[in-house]
Amino acid sequence: MGGGLRQVPVLVVVGLALAATLGGTVYAAGKISGRTIKVKSLPGNRLALGSVPGNRLKPGAIRGSALAPGSITGIQIDASTLGQVPSAVHADAAESARDAETALNAANAENARTVNGYEAGCRTGTRPFAGACWQSAASESALAAPAAASACAARGGELPEALALVAFSQQPGVVLAAGDEWTSDLTNLSGPDVYAVVTVSSAGHINSGASSSTRKFRCVIPLLG
Numbered sequence: 001m002g003g004g005l006r007q008v009p010v011l012v013v014v015g016l017a018l019a020a021t022l023g024g025t026v027y028a029a030g031k032i033s034g035r036t037i038k039v040k041s042l043p044g045n046r047l048a049l050g051s052v053p054g055n056r057l058k059p060g061a062i063r064g065s066a067l068a069p070g071s072i073t074g075i076q077i078d079a080s081t082l083g084q085v086p087s088a089v090h091a092d093a094a095e096s097a098r099d100a101e102t103a104l105n106a107a108n109a110e111n112a113r114t115v116n117g118y119e120a121g122c123r124t125g126t127r128p129f130a131g132a133c134w135q136s137a138a139s140e141s142a143l144a145a146p147a148a149a150s151a152c153a154a155r156g157g158e159l160p161e162a163l164a165l166v167a168f169s170q171q172p173g174v175v176l177a178a179g180d181e182w183t184s185d186l187t188n189l190s191g192p193d194v195y196a197v198v199t200v201s202s203a204g205h206i207n208s209g210a211s212s213s214t215r216k217f218r219c220v221i222p223l224l225g
Helices: 001-029 086-113 145-154 161-168
Strands: 124-131 132-135 180-192 195-199 205-209
Touching: 145 180, 161 180, 161 195
Parallel strands: none
Antiparallel strands: 124 132, 180 195, 195 205
16 A cells, blocks of 8 residues: 555656657647748758658759769650750761762762763873863874864864964973964955964964965864773
């Protein structure tokens, strides 16, 4: 009986303490909210996982350096928000330029080799000038103008025009024959088969001579083999 009386005060104290504790918890639960928490008073490691959704974070609140490696994959990134890598732009341009250059070189090589299916180039004894092949040296024999024109036609060419022959005479290594060379230009028409033909001297001067007289000449042949 005496022991029971001594235990009563202890139980009362325990009961009061429990009531105070529960009452404080209820009070805290009813009175403490997010607004009453001071900024930065709670460290991140005290927050339960998933307690703060992503839409509650301010833009830029979490820097890329704070993300764990591999936490964000390409699936979670909107590719349309990413620009092209500068090196990729240059790579695309370089690839296009290389393809275009290859095609152009191939076309130029084919054009240089053939024209309408014919081999293109200047034969031995001729040199390219003004889009054709000109004989490097005058003919060995002197002929009348009509015969000289026929000789050039037999080779698939013709006598040069006067001004073109003057221009050709100014090219390095070109020396016109002494006594003038025939051209394809006519002058002083005075009747049927009576005419003079323009000639060019070794100094590049324009003269004329009777078509029946004899002169040396050179032929101009197209760039076809």
